[in-house]
Amino acid sequence: MSFLYNIAPNLEPLQGELLKCTKQTFQMLFISGTISFVLGLILGVLLIVTKKGGLLQNAVVYKFLDKAIDIIRSIPFIILMVLLIPISRAIVGTGSGVTGSYVALIGGTVPFFARQIEAVLADVDYGLIEASEAMGFGPREIIFSVYLKESIPGITRITMITFVSLIGITAIAGAIGAGGLGDFAIRYGHQMGYRDMIWVTVAIILLIITVFQGIGNIIIKKTTH
Amino acid sequence: MIQLEKVSKTFRVGAEQIHAVKEVSLDIDAGEIFGIIGFSGAGKSTLVRCINLLERPTAGKVLIDGVDLMGLPESRLREERRKIGMIFQHFNLLRSRTVYQNVAFPLRKSKLSNAQKHEKILSLLELVGLSDKKDAYPSQLSGGQKQRVAIARALANDPKVLLCDEATSALDPQTTKSILNLLKKVNNELGITIVLITHEMAVVKDICDRVAIMELGCVVEEGETADVFSHPKEKLTRDFMDTASNIHKIYELLEEEHELTKIKDGEKLVLLTYSGGNAGESVISHLAEEYHVQANIIFGNVDILKNKPLGKLVVVLSGEGENMEKALQYIRDRKVELEVIRG
Numbered sequence: 154m155s156f157l158y159n160i161a162p163n164l165e166p167l168q169g170e171l172l173k174c175t176k177q178t179f180q181m182l183f184i185s186g187t188i189s190f191v192l193g194l195i196l197g198v199l200l201i202v203t204k205k206g207g208l209l210q211n212a213v214v215y216k217f218l219d220k221a222i223d224i225i226r227s228i229p230f231i232i233l234m235v236l237l238i239p240i241s242r243a244i245v246g247t248g249s250g251v252t253g254s255y256v257a258l259i260g261g262t263v264p265f266f267a268r269q270i271e272a273v274l275a276d277v278d279y280g281l282i283e284a285s286e287a288m289g290f291g292p293r294e295i296i297f298s299v300y301l302k303e304s305i306p307g308i309t310r311i312t313m314i315t316f317v318s319l320i321g322i323t324a325i326a327g328a329i330g331a332g333g334l335g336d337f338a339i340r341y342g343h344q345m346g347y348r349d350m351i352w353v354t355v356a357i358i359l360l361i362i363t364v365f366q367g368i369g370n371i372i373i374k375k376t377t378h
Numbered sequence: 379m380i381q382l383e384k385v386s387k388t389f390r391v392g393a394e395q396i397h398a399v400k401e402v403s404l405d406i407d408a409g410e411i412f413g414i415i416g417f418s419g420a421g422k423s424t425l426v427r428c429i430n431l432l433e434r435p436t437a438g439k440v441l442i443d444g445v446d447l448m449g450l451p452e453s454r455l456r457e458e459r460r461k462i463g464m465i466f467q468h469f470n471l472l473r474s475r476t477v478y479q480n481v482a483f484p485l486r487k488s489k490l491s492n493a494q495k496h497e498k499i500l501s502l503l504e505l506v507g508l509s510d511k512k513d514a515y516p517s518q519l520s521g522g523q524k525q526r527v528a529i530a531r532a533l534a535n536d537p538k539v540l541l542c543d544e545a546t547s548a549l550d551p552q553t554t555k556s557i558l559n560l561l562k563k564v565n566n567e568l569g570i571t572i573v574l575i576t577h578e579m580a581v582v583k584d585i586c587d588r589v590a591i592m593e594l595g596c597v598v599e600e601g602e603t604a605d606v607f608s609h610p611k612e613k614l615t616r617d618f619m620d621t622a623s624n625i626h627k628i629y630e631l632l633e634e635e636h637e638l639t640k641i642k643d644g645e646k647l648v649l650l651t652y653s654g655g656n657a658g659e660s661v662i663s664h665l666a667e668e669y670h671v672q673a674n675i676i677f678g679n680v681d682i683l684k685n686k687p688l689g690k691l692v693v694v695l696s697g698e699g700e701n702m703e704k705a706l707q708y709i710r711d712r713k714v715e716l717e718v719i720r721g
Contacts, residue, residue, distance in 0.1 A: 278470065287430055287432055287459060288459065288460065288483070288484040289457060291452070294486070298486075378517055
């Protein structure tokens with residue numbers, strides 16, 4: 154530890170705060186990440202199956218989702234965050250703090266992720282879908298056993314990309330009092346001028362991303378044949 | 379086994395209507411290998427998809443083993459589909475699954491116990507000759523091996539019918555042969571009715587008991603393979619015959635004014651077509667002995683259509699005027715088709 158205190162002298166008095174902020178970041182990443190993953194996956198699948206020529210072709214559902222995703226995606230996150238405050242209050246009871254950030258983070262992640270999922274699933278050869286239909290499988294089995302199973306490497310890849318962008322917006326969420334590493338870096342690194350604290354935050358974030366991508370790469374390697 | 383009654387399929391592309399299949403009626407018997415041949419865009423792929431309703435016909439009836447597929451609700455249709463295996467030009471194997479898992483895939487809905495399924499998969503892999511590849515992934519297999527896996531997979535649910543959509547079109551001639559032999563074996567040993575779509579004459583010639591020729595969504599000719607191709611009624615049928623023999627080359631040579639096609643006065647350039655028992659060669663030797671008409675064979679071709687020979691010879695005949703007439707009459711009497719190309 155003393156080595157760290159030497160290169161980052163402000164760490165000693167601030168380590169409690171840093172730990173708390175790191176925890177908040179993890180909390181935001183884990184909760185909004187998990188929910189976004191599931192929601193994005195569902196929406197991506199819905200897009201691909203309701204599309205023209207899809208398994209459950211439905212123009213109304215497709216057009217609605219397609220437009221909604223485009224609209225939400227085009228709103229800059231910081232504005233989207235403020236826009237979603239009333240919705241956050243309605244759902245989780247608050248529009249600020251870590252809890253108040255979830256809705257905004259999910260809103261900022263899901264449309265992007267769903268779009269990417271759609272692209273990945275579109276890469277699944279239509280011949281496979283046709284062959285599965287010929288074998289007597291219904292839409293549910295085809296979605297899980299063909300679309301999703303065959304796309305694990307692609308889904309993992311875009312999950313990694315989306316995770317990095319999610320870390321980016323958790324830092325912005327500090328602006329509505331969600332705390333986290335971004336907030337820590339602004340408060341201490343920028344406003345109080347502790348440059349070393351910026352470097353420490355950067356190092357922690359890099360570490361998180363590296364670990365996550367390492368896991369992702371292992372999954373991709375194991376599932377690509 | 380399979381009855382198609384006035385099946386039509388129309389696609390709407392924008393304001394335009396495309397009639398991919400027009401009022402096709404076919405009656406395919408149990409245990410036969412039925413070929414549907416046509417050039418690209420003839421509607422044969424759409425037609426074969428109408429058999430298991432991957433494409434729902436816009437009109438007509440599809441009966442499999444007496445069951446009217448179009449009248450079934452979705453869940454019953456899925457059950458019926460399990461009795462109809464299908465293989466494709468591009469194999470359509472699941473890349474993320476091994477050979478074993480690919481064959482196991484259609485068995486998910488089967489009522490067999492796990493041990494029975496295991497047994498079944500191993501015996502199917504044995505049948506297609508891939509027992510040693512069971513843990514390989516599709517990307518590690520050659521085209522022919524992939525198609526073998528696809529065949530094993532298509533047979534997993536003990537289907538009564540196997541639909542083959544251009545199953546050999548992506549394979550080289552050697553591999554095509556081995557896959558066709560495997561299909562014959564499947565047909566013989568398991569008694570499965572096979573419907574085969576192709577644009578390759580060689581495929582039809584090799585294994586089809588009966589054949590239908592398709593053009594622009596319609597079946598233009600249909601019958602026993604040997605009959606259809608030895609006495610083609612439609613131009614399209616002849617075109618297909620030509621793709622499998624070198625006889626049509628004579629017309630190119632004629633156009634080029636090739637040395638071989640030049641004939642002297644009193645000579646005739648003729649095309650002889652004989653099938654079944656009429657051996658063309660014996661006719662030719664007889665011409666020389668009896669009528670003193672010399673026959674010079676420029677080239678020839680003998681096809682074996684489902685075990686019946688079909689021969690074509692391009693011959694230059696030379697002889698005296700009267701003898702020549704008699705010789706020609708003799709040829710016709712021997713039920714050898716004669717076409718005078720020149721002279």
